Amino acid sequence: MKRTAMDPDTLKTAAISDFVAELATNIRSGLSSDDVRNRLEKYGYNEISERHVNPLVKFLSYFWGPIPWMIEIAAILSLVVHHWADFAIILVLLVANAVVGFWEEYQAGNTIAVLKEQLALNARVKRDNRWTTIPARELVPGDLVRIRLGDIVPADARLLEGEPVQVDQSALTGESLPVTLESGDTVYSGAVLKQGETDAIVYATGASTYFGKSAQLVKEAHTVSHFQQAILKIGDYLIVLALALVALILVVALFRGDNMMTTLQFALVLTVAAIPVAMPTVLSVTMAVGAKGLATKKAIVTRLASIEELAGVDVLCSDKTGTLTQNRLTLGEPFVIEPFTGDQAILYAVLASRAEDQDPIDLAIISGLKEQEPVTVYNITHFQPFDPVNKRTEASITAPDGATFKVTKGAPQVILKLCSNAPDIRSEVEEAINGFAHRGFRSLSVARTDGSDQWKFVGVLPLYDPPREDSKTTIETAKSMGVKLKMVTGDQVAIAREIASQLGLGTNILDARLFEDVSHHKAGELAQAIEDSDGFAQVFPEHKFHIVDVLQKEGHIVGMTGDGVNDAPALKKADVGVAVSGATDAARSAADIVLMAPGLSVIIDGIKESRKTFQRMNSYAIYRIAETVRVLFFMTLSILIFNFYPVTAVMIVLLALLNDGPILAIAYDRTHYENQPESWNMPLVLQISTVLGIAGVISSFLLFYLAERVFHIGPEAIQTFMFLKLALAGHLTIFVTRTRGPFWSVAPSPVLLWSAVATKLLATVAAIYGVFMVPISWKWALIIWVYALLWFLVNDRVKLVAYRIFNPAEPALLAGKVSATEH
Secondary structure, eight states: OOOOOOOHHHHHHTTHHHHHHHHHHHGGGTOOHHHHHHHHHHTTOTTOOHHHHHHHHHHHHHHHSTTHHHHHHHHHHHHHTTOHHHHHHHHHHHHHHHHHHHHHHHHHHHHHHHHHGGGSOEEEEEETTEEEEEEGGGOOTTOEEEEOTTOBOOSEEEEOSSOOEEEEOHHHHOOSSOEEEOTTOEEOTTOEEEEOOEEEEEEEOGGGSHHHHHHHHOOOOOOOOHHHHHHHHHHHHHHHHHHHHHHHHHHHHHHHTOOHHHHHHHHHHHHHHHSOTTHHHHHHHHHHHHHHHHHHTTEEESSTHHHHHHHTOOEEEEESTTTTBOOOOEEOOOEEOTTOOHHHHHHHHHHTOOGGGTOHHHHHHHHTOSOSHHHHTSEEEEEEOOOTTTOEEEEEEEOTTSOEEEEEEEOHHHHHHHOTTHHHHHHHHHHHHHHHHHTTOEEEEEEEEOTTSOEEEEEEEEEEOOBOTTHHHHHHHHHHTTOEEEEEOSSOHHHHHHHHHHHTSOSOEEEGGGGTTOOGGGHHHHHHHHHHOSEEESOOHHHHHHHHHHHHHTTOOEEEEEOSGGGHHHHHHSSEEEEOTTOOHHHHHHOSEEESSOSSHHHHHHHHHHHHHHHHHHHHHHHHHHHHHHHHHHHHHHHHHHOOOSSOHHHHHHHHHHHHHHHHHGGGOOOEEOSSOOOOOHHHHHHHHHHHHHHHHHHHHHHHHIIIIISOOOHHHHHHHHHHHHHHHHHHHHHHHTOSSOGGGSOOOHHHHHHHHHHHHHHHHHHHHTSSSOOOOHHHHHHHHHHHHHHHHHHHHHHHHHHHHHOTTSOOTTOOOTTOEEO
16 A cells, blocks of 8 residues: 655644654653654654754753753642742742753754755656655655666665666665665665666665664664763763862751751752753754754755864865866867777767766767767667776677667776787876876776777776866865865876976875785885875775775874765764765765855855854853853852851752843854864863852952941841842853953854843842832942943953963963954
């Protein structure tokens, strides 16, 4: 029976009660979007997209996630001790905080989801007697699909009549080599077509496929990115600090005989304020906004964490064709072997080409034919398309006089190996090929069979792909940014060296054939040669993987570009895999970033944007740690030394809410990109933030002393004092941590500036009019503003001194980032 997509009304009603029951049972155990999607599919919700599932889980996670439930416990404790006002306030603020955080993350995530839909797997399907391209998820059993070289098979299907094809099923079966499939054989969803093209009838889609059934049984293991490692380190530091100090407060309260219920309520809220529950969200939103910025540069991010990885790339291995060059081939004057002529060489090459495939080499050859009429008189009875294994095309021809012969074109070494006259002409052909190579031409050889069905070498066609106009400038920019660019090409060493010389890359080009049969004692020498080289020639896909592996072992963060089926392993292996414009489905699926425009400049723009995003994340991390240290130590010391709660539990929750606006706005802040690759320097982050936190503790105790001993203000008014001071100082800390130079060295974005101003004014209004606290006068509010601003200037100096102490490479105290570029 033919399955069809479910309509929206059916989606709303089918098995809803079962789904809701299972969702409610599992939500507290950390239900992920994939878990929800699997359950939806189990109950028939097969057409629900990621944009529909994620909002549900995201919103619920703000109430039932691993940390927010602690706030709920604090609200319950308020209810138990009959603190009705605290209970109501915490509940309202919890809801408000969830709405703010959810909406910001949803907006950014939704934008990226829309962009990623451009990369969704498509399928060529015949419907209503015409071929069309549709999203693979819309396929149904019975559809007729066409699968070409490099395509990912969109569904389980059976092959129809036609030539055998080679399919890579390693992701499904573990077979290391492609398998040959013939008419009637089954091809599975997720497999990759490595040779040939074919039509097939779909018989299973989605979760019903072989791949879909396997996915239900096996969860994919993910490596921990540098971003995730940084989050874990920061989280561990703050959680251990918070729990230690909170435990100390509870122990002291127990010995003093304090009201343990009130103390426990305060301790829970303080723990929530200290633990960086919002950090993953804020940093994810920051990366999502960065991904949106990359999209404007025609680079679509498929894995958010790759933005942080891209900021640290110090070696970029780039394809030559189409990335460094124009991918617009021009045919030169052929070299031919007698008795063949140049026109015959071009004619045979045209017969071994197909214009409908829109292959750049084929189009260049076809355009070099002086007259199209000679081609039309030949009948092509069979055509074998190019594949990366055989490296040639072949056609069976019937001439006007009824004679039959074959023609082929492809890599010179492959064609020479075919030909019976190769021993007699090899030196002559190689001399011609080398001559073309030294002029920057790529050689393509042509052969045909004679009357005895023996291959005869016809000639060599020179093709030239000129460098892109912006490539040389872009490479110079990459060098100035600390990125070593290495060219990777399948062309000969001489061609690679000529192009590299024109682009200013250097001429130390390594022949990839050296990778084969390297003895163990020479492996170290080869690794050093790879690191020192300017590029690689005669590269096969497996060589790319080896290049990435060696460079990573040498401590480099490696970016690798690719476009073909066999590039997928190297793209997956690289820290940042980049599928260039026009890449196959297999390459795009393996890549972290997909380029929608040709050229290297897109990647360099992406590196700049990612470094700006990294700066925002780094600034936020320092801010978050500094604020946590400031609040934790001030609260703990106040309770232990003075037996006084400087702020109430409600004030802590209110501070957390007021911080959300400016904190999320940091994702849109102006920033600089460094001219060196970025990486998480966790000792420096912890040192700078701790120093700023301690400076904040000193300023808070000084104000506490002035309020109590000099101004003789009552305890409840002091709490309002300290609330306003913490609110103002906390927001001002953002403007301290966002730059490594003086705070004025980079102007903040209007969004960040005005969100901070707005929240400061809200905190001031709350303090003056006594919203959830005892009111203070306008005079006292003004004094606190002046006090906070003065300490802001002091903290900025403290930051500069700290950078000079902990990072001597920093510029002089009053110097900005001279080499940086403003966003």
